[in-house]
Amino acid sequence: MKYIYTILTFFTIATTSLHADIIMGIVPQQSPLKLLKVWKPISTYLSEQTGEKIIFKTEKSINKFEEVLYNGGYDFAYMNPYHYVVANKKQNYIAHVRANKNIRGILVMKTGSSLEKLKDKNSRYLFPAPNAFAATLLTKYDLVQKFGVSIEVLNNALYVNSHDSVYKGISRGIGNIGGGIERTYKNMNDKNVKKSLNIVHTTKAYPSHPFAFKPSMKKEVRKKIVDALLKMPEPLLKALSVKKLKKINHTEYDSVKSLAIKLQIMPK
Amino acid sequence: MFNSLKSKFIISFITIEIIFFTLIVSLNFNSLNKASQTLTDEKMHVSSQLLIELIKTPLITYDLATLDDIVKNFSNIKNVIAIQVDDVNDNIISSYIKEETISEETFKNLIHDNTQTLTKDRKYISTLVEITVDDEHLGHIEFVFDNSEHIKIIKSNQNKTYILIAIALLIGFLISYFVGNKLEKSLKHLTKIAKDVADDKNVVIPYNDSHKDEMDELFYAMHRMQKHISERTLNLNNSINDLQQFINALNHSAIVSKTDTKGVITYVNSKFCEVTGYSEEELLGQTHNILRDKEVGDDFYKDMWETITAKKIFHSTFKNIKKSGEPYYVDATIVPLLDREGNVIEYIAIRYEVTEIVDAKDKAIEAKRIKENFLSNMSHEIRTPMNAILGFVQILQKNTTNKTNLSHLKTIQNSSESLLHIINDILDFSKIESGKLVIDKHPFIPQYEFTQTIELFAINAQDKSINLVTNIDSDIPNCFEGDLTRIKQIMFNFLSNAIKFTKDGKSIFIDITYKTKTSLLCISVKDEGIGMSKEAQSKVFNAFEQADNSTTRQFGGTGLGLSISSKLASLMNGEITLESTEGMGSTFSLYIPLKVCKLNDKNLSLNDLSTEDKRFTGKVLVAEDNKTNQMLIKILLEDYGVEYTITDDGLQAFKAFKTSKYDMVLMDENMPNMTGIQTLEKILKYEEENQLKHTPVIALTANVMQEYKQRFAAAGMDDFLAKPINYTELERVLERFLHNSKI
Incomplete structure (x- = not known):
């Protein structure tokens, strides 16, 4: 009996080492609940398609996500373009797949608010997170470039964790101007909130969020995942507000990289 | 209506039921309400605390999306119908209202009023909880709790309870009605039975042996009671009837x-x-x-x-x-x-x-007294001449050598002794009957005494060629304490009967034994005589009866001997047994308990009983009025070599006593001038006055009744000598008071 037990133990360890869990990190741009609803079915789909055990993982905040990502904590991850250029630099994550669309940042204000509020010293700016690519970085860049408003100078920004919180915060008077992106704004379910907001500015288009893979992942595994992503069924894509995913070359994010450099937020 | 036992039973039963149900229900409902209230309060408290903890972070960061999600998810908790989160400036930053249950307006009103009862079965409770972190006020939450479900559960519980109580009361009523009805019916039946029994009517009480319940037991008990009453009444009537007959008999007698x-x-x-x-x-x-x-x-x-x-x-x-x-x-x-x-x-x-009986009794007592006096006098009167006859026969025998004369003298002696024996028997019987015979115990030597007694019959036996076979147990003690005279009297009776009824040439066996364990002396005399029939055996110990009348005619005798022997044995705590076969012979056995004593100088010794001739020295004063007796005493005293003075009455005797010194006085009782006792009194007084040494005075009388002996002893007589005087008795007295001088 003891002999059988030893064999079983050995077999379990061996199996585990052969088929290690693949951790799929997702940037917490929305509330964790919403993320779970969207991404849990995708991880299940990928596991079924690849035969690998793919585990969905997110963090409490974007900051925490960044910390884990930059330390190579995920086998592959869905992240914003800025995160990608930093992760690529730090851990050599390589983007292989992204939505067949570009990303634009937007500035929203409460309906009826004057654009003058943009420059009002008492105005409060709401952003999801300091390094949210389109919602924070692109909008901040345009605010400086196009409206001459430096958030850092005003020191009046509030980071409210998610795009939805930005929209709801503006709607409920927590802030006066909020940074977001087109997709999240469009996906916003709360009609009362949406009804009370106006997009006052849209930034230039940049490549959207990539699925970047850790270089240590075996090629065949990565391929299986990439293939599965590219063949992802429509209901899952719809939940992501994406029409289609496409295979990409990581050089597509050079524009992002140069922007980061301009914003002086590119790590050395 | 409510006086009947049934009504009382039902009302009591239902009342108790209602009281208990009311108490149980009120306690139960009260507890249920309290439990529900506590449950609601706790639920609201726990929920609010949970909600606060969940929303603290999103509230601080103004993560309204997360906040909304939490609020919305929280509202899924059962019975939570509306939540509102306000920031520190009382701005509503998140809210959720289940519009299907509550309107926004109602919600706002509730926030003001806290509690609102909308309908009888619907109640909303609002609560406000402050949100603080490290004493910093962040805002507050308000949420509304729908308590309707609890109320509904309680109501449902109450309704079910009421229905159950109603059913229980109904069942209780039916049971009590049924039991009460049965009880009432049984009691009415029993009452009727009791009345009928009281009226002495003939009632049949139905009963069941198996005793299904107490009522059956009661009926059975009633049945038994009625049965006992009937038996008792019958016994009582019988007793009354008996008693009445007793009373009638009593009244008649x-x-x-x-x-x-x-x-x-x-x-x-x-x-x-x-x-x-x-x-x-x-x-x-x-x-x-x-x-x-x-x-x-x-x-x-x-x-x-x-x-x-x-x-x-x-x-x-x-x-x-x-x-x-x-x-x-x-x-x-x-x-x-x-x-x-x-x-x-x-x-x-x-x-x-009982006048006649008392008179008869008085007459009988008087007659008895006369008889006793007569016997006493007879005894005295017959003994006095007998004394003379025997005394003189003895003297004549001593002085006669002619064989014919000696033979005649022997016949006279035998006849006289026989006559004396008959008189003694009658006297003894009379004493025994009147309870005056006293057993006088003294130490004696059984071997010697019994041998002497048997030897007395040796000549008679020899005359009839009867072989006397004597066996005296050698283990018999040397000394017994008992009434030797009476024992010898019984032996005498046994032996004389045996010789009398045994034909010539046959044997008589005498066996004397003593059992130490039981202290019983047994004297057994077996003859080979005529024997007795069973009928004769049953009569032989009766007074005046012999085996048959022909016996008296053939063998003579009074028929008193065995009766006296038997009574003497009883007086000595013993008994006489008889074994007899007609034509074969009889065995008479005497059993008496005797105490063993020690032989010493103070009582007696064999020397004292020596049969050799004795002489005495001393001077004797004789007071005797009868001249024949005077002569007899004179001869006897001379035979013993004793000096004497003869006086005719007490007066002379006292005179002689004063003038001369005597070693002993023989004093007759019945004398002219001065009786024996009167003379004694004078002598005693004289001795006392003159401080003289007492001279023994011996009563000399034919009156041998015990009461006379006692009277003499009480008067101060030193001893007693019965008339007719014989050698043995005289020798005993002389030996006691005079000096013995052997030849």
Whole structure:
């Protein structure tokens, strides 16, 4: 009996080492609940398609996500373009797949608010997170470039964790101007909130969020995942507000990289 | 209506049920309400605390999306119907209202009023909880809790309880009605039975042996009770009937009266009136003093009264006086009648007139007294001439050598002794009958005495060629303490009978044994005589009876011998047994308990019983009025070599006593001028006055009754010598008081 037990133990360890869990990190741009609803079915789909055990993982905040990502904590991850250029630099994550669309940042204000509020010293700016690519970085860049408003100078920004919180915060008077992106704004379910907001500015288009893979992942595994992503069924894509995913070359994010450099937020 | 047992039973049962149900239900409902309230409060408290913890972070960071999600998810908790989160500036930053249950307006009103009861079955509770972090106020939450479900559960519970109570009451009513009905029916039945039994009607009580319930047991008990009552009544009637017959019998035979506790007569029967001569009216209300004889002392009546008041039965025979003044005797029994507590309530006296019996008894006592006196006198009167005859025969025998004369003298002696024997028998029988015979115990030597007695019969046996076979157990002790005279008397009787009834050439076996364990001496005399039939054996110990009448004719005798022997044996705590076969012979055995004593100088020794001729030295004064006796005594004393002075009466004797010194005085009792006792008194007084040494005085009399002996001893006589005087007795007295001088 003891002999059988030893064999079983050995077999379990061996199996585990052969088929290690693949951790799929997702940037917490929305509330964790919403993320779970969207991404849990995708991880299940990928596991079924690849035969690998793919585990969905997110963090409490974007900051925490960044910390884990930059330390190579995920086998592959869905992240914003800025995160990608930093992760690529730090851990050599390589983007292989992204939505067949570009990303634009937007500035929203409460309906009826004057654009003058943009420059009002008492105005409060709401952003999801300091390094949210389109919602924070692109909008901040345009605010400086196009409206001459430096958030850092005003020191009046509030980071409210998610795009939805930005929209709801503006709607409920927590802030006066909020940074977001087109997709999240469009996906916003709360009609009362949406009804009370106006997009006052849209930034230039940049490549959207990539699925970047850790270089240590075996090629065949990565391929299986990439293939599965590219063949992802429509209901899952719809939940992501994406029409289609496409295979990409990581050089597509050079524009992002140069922007980061301009914003002086590119790590050395 | 409510007086019947059934109604009372039902009302009591239902009332108790209602009281208990009310108490249980009110306690239950109260507890349920409290539990529900506590549950709601706790649920709201826990929920609010949970919500606060969840929303703290999103509230601080104004993560409204997360906040909304939390609020929305929280609202999924059962019974939470609206939540609102306000920031520190009271701005509503998140809210959720279940619009299907509550309107926004109602929600706002609730926030103001806290609690709102919308309908009887619907109640919303609002609560406000502050949100603080490290004492920094962040805002507050308000949420509304729908308590309707709890109310509904309670209501449902109450309704079910009410229905169950109603069912229980109904069942209780039906059971109590059924039981009460059965109880009432049974009790009515029992009441009717009891009335019928009381009216002495013939009732059959139905009962069930198996006793299904208490009612069955009651019916069975009633049945048994009725059975016992019937039996008791029958016994009582029989007893009353018996008692009535007893009373009738009593009234016909006895004098019956009743008195109260003070002794006042309350009832007399006709016999009472008939005997006393008083009418019932004259007696009722009187005490029995009306019949009292003045001769009956107060002590008698005091004793009677003390006995009956102590609740004891008094019984006595006493004299009463009739109305006519004529005395009569009654044998009365007075019984105190007691109540249940043992107190005397009255006395009943049952008397029988016994005047004739008392008279007869008095006459009988008188007759007996006369008979005893006659016997005593006869004894004295016959013994005196017998004394002379025997004495002179003995003297003549000593002085005669002619064989023919000696033969004649022997016949005279035998006839005289036989006559003396008959007189002694009659005298003994008379003494035994009157209870005056006293057993006089002295130490004696059995071997010697029994041998001597048997030897007395040796000549008679030899005359008839009868072989006397004697076996005296060698283990018999040397000394017994007993009445030797009476034992010898019995032996004498046995032996004389044996020789009398044994034919020539046959044998007589004498066996004497003593059993130490039982201290029983057995003297057994077996003859080969004519024997006795069973019938004759049963009569042989009766007085004046012999085996058959022809025996008396053929063998002579009074028929008193065995009767006296048997009675003497009884007086000595022993018995006589008889074994006899007709034609074969008889065995008479005497069994008496005897104490063994030690042989010493003080009592006796064999030397004293030496048969050799004896001589004595001393001077004897004789007081005897009868000249024949004087002569006899003279000869006897001379034979023993004793000096003597003969006087004719007491006066002469006293005179002689004063003038000369004597070693002993032989004093006849019945003498002219001065009796023996009077003379003794004079002598004693004289001795005392002159401080003289006492001279022994021996009573000399033919009166051998025990009471005379006692009288002499009491007067101061030193010894007693019966007339007719024989050598042995005289020798004993001389030996005691004079010096012995052997030849």
